Amino acid sequence: MIRTSACSAVPAARLGALGLAAILVLGGCSGSSGDPNAEAAELSPLTSERAEPTENATSSATPSPTATYKPATAEGAAENVPLPVMPELAKEESAEGLRAFGEYWFSLVNYGFETGDSAPVMEISAQDCERCNIFYADLEEGYVNDDWIHGGKININSAGTQFVKTPQGRYQLLLSIRQEAVANRGPNGKVFFEHQIDKTTTAQIMEATYVSDHWVVNLVENM
Template sequence: MFRTRACSAVSASVRLSAAGLAAVLVLGGCSGSNGDSDAEAAENRSASASPSGSAAPSETATASATATPSPTPAADVYKPASAEGPAENVPLPVMPELAKQESKEGLEAFAEYWYSLVNYGFETGDIKPIEEVSGSDCVVCRSFYRMVDNGYKNADWIVGGNIQVIAKHSDYVLTGDGLYQVLVNIQQDALQYRGPADTLYEVDEGINEITVQMIEATYQGDRWQATRVVTIK
């Protein structure tokens, strides 16, 4: 999963899109009663009730129907990376409230959140979010940082590499180093290292079989931090 390569960085571009919203106002009219006298009386009442210079109902309806609609901007649409270009409008994972708790359940939820930040890094080239919740002595983390940095140099990008968390478990026992351990079963999609002009530098097969990694974490202040991450098997 976390291996280096000599390749190439721009983060995913953000493209704004807009959608038009059209509205048509339909006005209806009323018919008078039968008979010449009644029709004439209704017409006179209608004429006296209308303010001077106002448009007739049919003219108002026509003007409303032909008015140019004002476009309304649409929300940014997520687009996964492909051979044509990097991912666009990738949403930054939000830490769930459970992952903020200093508890067994909180640690397990944090572990899943940690891998979502790994996926975010693969898609965008942005490793700052995962750096903020990882320790400086995390060797696996540093290997991942190098992979992403190499993959996003000189307008290159990474396709794929998504990690699925199959299961997670912690006995929530403090080790002699003052750390809590959580085991995580993961799989990973294949990665493609790509560049402009339909360039394919390299393909990484990812992790086909379920692999076990262990996150050793500490609770600092009001949040968890992945101090070390190691592959068990």
């Protein structure tokens, strides 16, 4: 059965930094759910393969050192964050491909939290994806001047799809997610926003369209 949206439109007023966290995970229609399977039946663990970096056959015997990744702390922003690589499976128009793509999309959201860079998400999301647009704006606000986002990683516990097109030609992916503690920080110990880790899970729905040879996210919202 195709699930229809039950959410009302997002208010136009600014919701502060971390809009995606506040709307996509912490807020939404019905908030967190202790039993997302009641809404998203037949969810299965997400086990898509990740693309491994290939070794350059022409590299010299003494390659240049790779910058070390450092996660964000209360004292400063993350450093040298690696950009997630889309797995080949996520390029397929199939149920497995949609699940892999959904995981990849959220990995780019997490990359945005750590870097302030929304461009990777923007490249694979529709221009009228309302919550995506809020994410871009609030991510920019979260990294204004010397501010940064600490934490907020979104973990996908499970995902499933019946892989049936909606009347709009989209496929729906139902997910169970959990977000880690998150804070918007600034220099000299400033804290503009803070939310402790929520041990409950949230059921979400993603709608995506397969265009030519790739997926595009049209909608993401809480169920």
